[in-house]
């Protein structure tokens with residue numbers, strides 16, 4: 222008799238969005254009947270300006286309230302006791318469930334250096350007085366190698382200084398997300414304003430994370446990133462997610478060309 226290896230079926234974390242509606246001043250900007258994110262390792266969410274992509278991302282993070290609907294995290298991609306109703310928990314607890322998002326519009330710590338900002342992202346949220354982490358050797362010891370690796374990879378000029386350019390702030394936001402070791406990573410225009418070589422590096426890091434089991438959703442207008450990186454693409458227009466498919470299907474679809482890409486796109 223031979224020992225059978227244990228069969229471990231691990232599936233990716235998924236987020237299920239059901240009948241989720243958001244309006245501003247009486248105008249509905251997101252109305253998603255049913256959508257599952259995370260079934261594929263890297264999914265793109267594309268659509269014209271004002272389609273509701275950022276609002277939908279913010280609804281998932283509960284950083285904007287929902288008029289109605291439910292958003293649920295399935296940590297192992299299946300129905301079970303471990304489901305978390307994200308639309309019932311406060312935004313600041315999302316990272317504790319492994320759900321992390323980068324911002325389209327940068328919100329930076331103006332008074333933290335690059336290094337301190339990254340150290341803060343690496344600390345456990347149990348610290349009720351976050352400034353204390355800067356005195357605690359153990360936080361430094363644990364985070365030092367990982368932070369240094371990202372600083373080297375992306376070539377920050379001076380980590381003891383402040384992030385200067387918009388690109389550097391954007392990158393800092395992304396690295397903070399990566400340091401949180403997300404299970405589900407949402408990226409809202411991560412490469413906007415970044416030079417091509419850094420965009421390539423960001424894409425490589427995202428790919429590696431997805432290979433290791435993180436579910437990634439990227440909103441981007443840089444379509445090279447979408448076509449090259451994504452396994453699946455969702456198309457959103459006028460508040461609705463109207464289509465999903467593989468990148469080739471989506472980029473050739475008549476509706477996507479009419480509403481977004483325009484004739485003659487490559």
Ligand SMILES: Nc1ncnc2c1ncn2[C@@H]1O[C@H](COP(=O)(O)OP(=O)(O)OP(=O)(O)O)[C@@H](O)[C@H]1O
Nearest residue numbers: 245246250268269270271272273274275276277325
């Ligand atoms: N806080 C707000 N108050 C009022 N209207 C808002 C607010 N946030 C978004 N909107 C409106 O909701 C609609 C959807 O905006 P959203 O930012 O979600 O679009 P988007 O798809 O992310 O666009 P883009 O590609 O330009 O980033 C837009 O008409 C926008 O003006």
Ligand SMILES: [Mg+2]
Nearest residue numbers: 274275276325
């Ligand atoms: Mg947006």
